[in-house]
Amino acid sequence: MNYPVIKLNDKGFKNYLNQHLWFTSKDIIDFRKISKNLEPGSLVKIVTKENYFLGIGYFNPESYFSLKILTKHEEPINKDFFLNSFNKALRLRKIFYPYEKCFRLIFSEGDFLPGLIIDIYEKVIIVQIQTLGMEKLKNYIISALIELFNPKAIILKNDSSRRKEEKLDLYVKIVYGKIEDPISVNIDGIKFLIPIKQGQKTGFFLDQRENRRFILKIAEKQTLIDVFSYIGGFSFYALKGGAKKVFLIDRSSLALDIAEEIAKINNWKDKIITLHGDAFQILKNPPKSDLIILDSPAFIKSQKNFSEGEKKYKFLYFLGLKAIEKGFFFAFSCSYFLKMEMLWSLIKINLSKLNKKGKVIYQGGQAPDHPINPFVEETSYLKGLGLYIS
Numbered sequence: 001m002n003y004p005v006i007k008l009n010d011k012g013f014k015n016y017l018n019q020h021l022w023f024t025s026k027d028i029i030d031f032r033k034i035s036k037n038l039e040p041g042s043l044v045k046i047v048t049k050e051n052y053f054l055g056i057g058y059f060n061p062e063s064y065f066s067l068k069i070l071t072k073h074e075e076p077i078n079k080d081f082f083l084n085s086f087n088k089a090l091r092l093r094k095i096f097y098p099y100e101k102c103f104r105l106i107f108s109e110g111d112f113l114p115g116l117i118i119d120i121y122e123k124v125i126i127v128q129i130q131t132l133g134m135e136k137l138k139n140y141i142i143s144a145l146i147e148l149f150n151p152k153a154i155i156l157k158n159d160s161s162r163r164k165e166e167k168l169d170l171y172v173k174i175v176y177g178k179i180e181d182p183i184s185v186n187i188d189g190i191k192f193l194i195p196i197k198q199g200q201k202t203g204f205f206l207d208q209r210e211n212r213r214f215i216l217k218i219a220e221k222q223t224l225i226d227v228f229s230y231i232g233g234f235s236f237y238a239l240k241g242g243a244k245k246v247f248l249i250d251r252s253s254l255a256l257d258i259a260e261e262i263a264k265i266n267n268w269k270d271k272i273i274t275l276h277g278d279a280f281q282i283l284k285n286p287p288k289s290d291l292i293i294l295d296s297p298a299f300i301k302s303q304k305n306f307s308e309g310e311k312k313y314k315f316l317y318f319l320g321l322k323a324i325e326k327g328f329f330f331a332f333s334c335s336y337f338l339k340m341e342m343l344w345s346l347i348k349i350n351l352s353k354l355n356k357k358g359k360v361i362y363q364g365g366q367a368p369d370h371p372i373n374p375f376v377e378e379t380s381y382l383k384g385l386g387l388y389i390s
Helices: 010-017 031-037 079-096 138-149 161-166 206-218 233-240 253-265 279-283 303-323 340-354
Strands: 005-007 042-047 053-059 067-071 102-107 116-121 124-129 153-158 171-177 183-187 190-194 223-227 245-250 272-276 291-295 327-333 358-365 383-389
Touching: 010 053, 042 067, 079 102, 079 138, 102 206, 116 138, 124 138, 138 153, 138 171, 190 233, 190 253, 206 233, 206 291, 206 327, 206 358, 223 233, 223 303, 233 245, 233 253, 233 291, 245 253, 245 279, 253 272, 279 303, 291 303, 303 327, 303 340, 327 340, 327 358, 340 358, 340 383
Parallel strands: 005 042, 124 153, 223 245, 223 291, 245 272, 291 327
Antiparallel strands: 042 053, 053 067, 102 116, 116 124, 153 171, 183 190, 327 383, 358 383
């Protein structure tokens, strides 16, 4: 285990003591010299300026956060390292989801593995790699997953735009076994078809699990508008809960076609209506409903476009609240930059503007298989409010 050495300066060491996993060029001694001599993505030993061991990580001078820690133990980063990490993560998931066959196994910094996301869909494993350092370790990752799960297939779903920040190619590739796309899985007694190659993220949004389960509880005899529905996760939970009818609004014809197939195989074909197009335009003249869910994409992807994204959220919540005369209203945001207090504020502004009364009956977040690292705020991203409008 003869890794090149990187020394943290006083600022970097202070960040280390504050449990940071990411470090910039300003935290590293002789950054420019190291950048010239070290291949991007290399594994490195991290030490203090006095040469005390701190951890093992990977280095990429092309990235703003050029150094990321994988372990604070003096151990080689190989298949056994990932096998041990995956086993730890799996044991945790089995505590709160003992019978789940579809779950997130690894949530990047939430599981202390920066740049790596792994979702399990029964016997199919989807891997997303977002950093060069982790890309160079993918063979260890794949080998460990095969040994631990004996899967039917492993797919590298490496098409996230975040890879561009590390000068990485975007691609989707089956690296083990074979699949039929979309794949068929059973989640909470609902048969889903999950598109892997052309689907969003890893194909499905497992982070909304607990929020969908709440919708199931209140959906009986309701008519739902599912805005930004994708393949209809919320819609099908509502139907399982006894909803009368669901309207799915999305601009992806592929997603809506798959939703119609899911409705057929679950015998709900006559209870869904798909509306293809721009959600903002459709909500200006919406169907009548007594339950509306707004699960939009992240309108604020960086601090630079905060103002523009905030305006979109504000207008969306205005249209959604206006569409509900009486009933349930749910707003979710997966943007880390839109904090819960801002979500509250936007809802209150629009209630006042529309002269409507609302009671908050639900506050939601990401499912526990997406654990939050308290020292990496970005791992806390999904939030939602549910109101009863009277």
